[in-house]
Amino acid sequence: MTPDTIILPRDLPLWTDARPYLDVRNNDEHTIVAYGLARALLEQIPEADESVVLPAILLHDVGWKRIPEDLLLLAIGRYPSRKDLVRDHELHSVEIARTILQTHRPEGVDIDAVLAVIDGHDTTREARSINDAVMKDADKGWRTTPHGMRTIAGWYDVPVTEVLMMLRERSNPLMLTPQGRAMAEANTAAVAAEQAIAQYLGHGPEFTTFTATEGAGQWLKSR
Numbered sequence: 641m642t643p644d645t646i647i648l649p650r651d652l653p654l655w656t657d658a659r660p661y662l663d664v665r666n667n668d669e670h671t672i673v674a675y676g677l678a679r680a681l682l683e684q685i686p687e688a689d690e691s692v693v694l695p696a697i698l699l700h701d702v703g704w705k706r707i708p709e710d711l712l713l714l715a716i717g718r719y720p721s722r723k724d725l726v727r728d729h730e731l732h733s734v735e736i737a738r739t740i741l742q743t744h745r746p747e748g749v750d751i752d753a754v755l756a757v758i759d760g761h762d763t764t765r766e767a768r769s770i771n772d773a774v775m776k777d778a779d780k781g782w783r784t785t786p787h788g789m790r791t792i793a794g795w796y797d798v799p800v801t802e803v804l805m806m807l808r809e810r811s812n813p814l815m816l817t818p819q820g821r822a823m824a825e826a827n828t829a830a831v832a833a834e835q836a837i838a839q840y841l842g843h844g845p846e847f848t849t850f851t852a853t854e855g856a857g858q859w860l861k862s863r
């Protein structure tokens with residue numbers, strides 16, 4: 641999967657319409673990475689229906705745009721004080737997603753099934769269907785990716801150790817499929833182990849960013 645082919649052609653018009661609603665709290669970045677995770681999980685869980693899961697993950701958080709930005713961090717995190725806003729953003733997401741889906745009517749997509757997954761994606765914890773489980777695992781699984789951890793650490797200005805604690809205590813236990821659970825635990829373990837490199841070696845990892853520019857890869861050249 642190359643960077644320009646993460647979002648399926650069927651879903652690109654949905655993405656274009658969703659984008660203006662996703663420019664708060666890194667939701668645009670979150671959506672792209674969660675969509676990529678959803679596609680990977682769908683490969684492992686063929687009984688789930690991608691035509692429900694993928695439009696749902698693309699549109700699930702558009703409703704945050706209607707919540708005052710200064711209240712967003714009070715609705716999530718380790719000790720949320722405005723949990724009511726979590727329900728509010730789900731209802732707003734359903735409304736906005738319905739308009740976007742009815743505008744484009746993507747072929748083979750059951751609009752009501754997509755909206756049913758979006759409704760309650762954060763406020764219900766159980767798997768209401770396999771599609772619901774995969775969408776929720778892609779959403780919560782994002783937190784365990786390096787991108788998710790860096791983003792959460794940035795929101796709250798906390799060290800990675802606190803993010804790891806939050807994941808282990810609160811987020812990873814929410815994972816619903818064996819595949820999603822394995823992904824979340826493996827991601828969390830890998831970042832935790834990377835943090836221990838300095839303890840064992842006396843220095844941190846040599847490469848902390850991707851240094852090469854596109855086209856410079858020796859693997860591409862040798863093909």
Ligand SMILES: [Fe+2]
Pocket residue numbers: 700701729761762
């Ligand atoms: Fe959400």
Ligand SMILES: [Fe+2]
Pocket residue numbers: 670700701779
């Ligand atoms: Fe989300």
